[in-house]
Amino acid sequence: MSTKDKIIKTSIELFNQHGERAITTNHIASHMGISPGNLYYHFKNKEDIIRHIFALYSEHLHTQFTPVSGHSDGFVQLSGYLDALFELMWRFHFFYDNLGDILSRDEVLKKDYIEFQSALLTQVRGIIISLRDSGLMELDDDDATELAHMLKLTVSFWTPYIKARRLSGELLQQDIYKGILKVLALFKAYAAEQSLSKLAELKEKYTQLSLQVEPA
């Protein structure tokens, strides 16, 4: 792994663990055992690191969330989306924790984020329409837009919702699985009758995952 990639990886780890606000470029360099000068050779400042992380995040979303193709099993696809979503919400949770603050500090990133969110809405809506057209869901075009907004809102603010309801403590993988269950509940609300048993299986799967105790 290149030093540049290691800086990104370490930054994500430290931001997730301690919150993005508490971590400076000096913390990152010191944690890696490199000099601040070496870090600045690769990144201008913390904003520069965060923009690179955001690019990774956007890329993950663009490649993992593509509409259901005609001859594949819609449920296998849906299950794949939920796993990819878990991965995303877990790996980048510092970003969701502190979204407003991060965006307010960097106008370039905020512009990118707004553009990205608009493209994402279209993308998520496309997936919903493809699930409907493959017979898994029943909803009209307006409701597909509403559902796409609701899914985006739920994913973006699940971590702050959890954190506002507990006094302290780290975010755990189980917390994210509980968010995935909310996403699944939204799909279920618009499910076709014939999908309900398969959705119940998915619910059981993520409920079990949300109850697992992680190694300390």
Place this chain on the structure above:
Amino acid sequence: MSTKDKIIKTSIELFNQHGERAITTNHIASHMGISPGNLYYHFKNKEDIIRHIFALYSEHLHTQFTPVSGHSDGFVQLSGYLDALFELMWRFHFFYDNLGDILSRDEVLKKDYIEFQSALLTQVRGIIISLRDSGLMELDDDDATELAHMLKLTVSFWTPYIKARRLSGELLQQDIYKGILKVLALFKAYAAEQSLSKLAELKEKYTQLSLQVEPA
């Protein structure tokens, strides 16, 4: 109106207009034309003011959101909830804008908020069950809990969701009406067949309100 009530009213106005973080007790006193000493006679500090505002907010929620009673029209009640919700989200929007930050600065308020959220979940779930039992909705007990969470999450984070998607500018009443439409879409997802035409009427009402141009 007593000086104490005027301080609360002015604080809510200034917090909503400029963001809670930008406003100090000195700004509040100066805006009212009273001395800081006079303000401190009524409130110890800004946290003390915010706690009083939170008490108003909780009271509004407790009194306005009670389950549908047996012999009343469920739709009239639902429409009443949505209007009360608009009032709440508009009047206290600074609180939603900056929730995590406000709570992280005041452990007493955070404890109150957590207790209140837990009671609120039960209360919202009770309303959903009452709407189901009066024949307006179709969902099982598990889904009632999921829907209660989704409603709470949507209401709490609608303002940050809007703000993260625009570069700048004040929050408008139309923005809040768009949030009410999301809440309505959640109800519609679980609506009984016989409710759909009445829900379409409510959707039309709030769509019109969300398109109105406010006086400058």
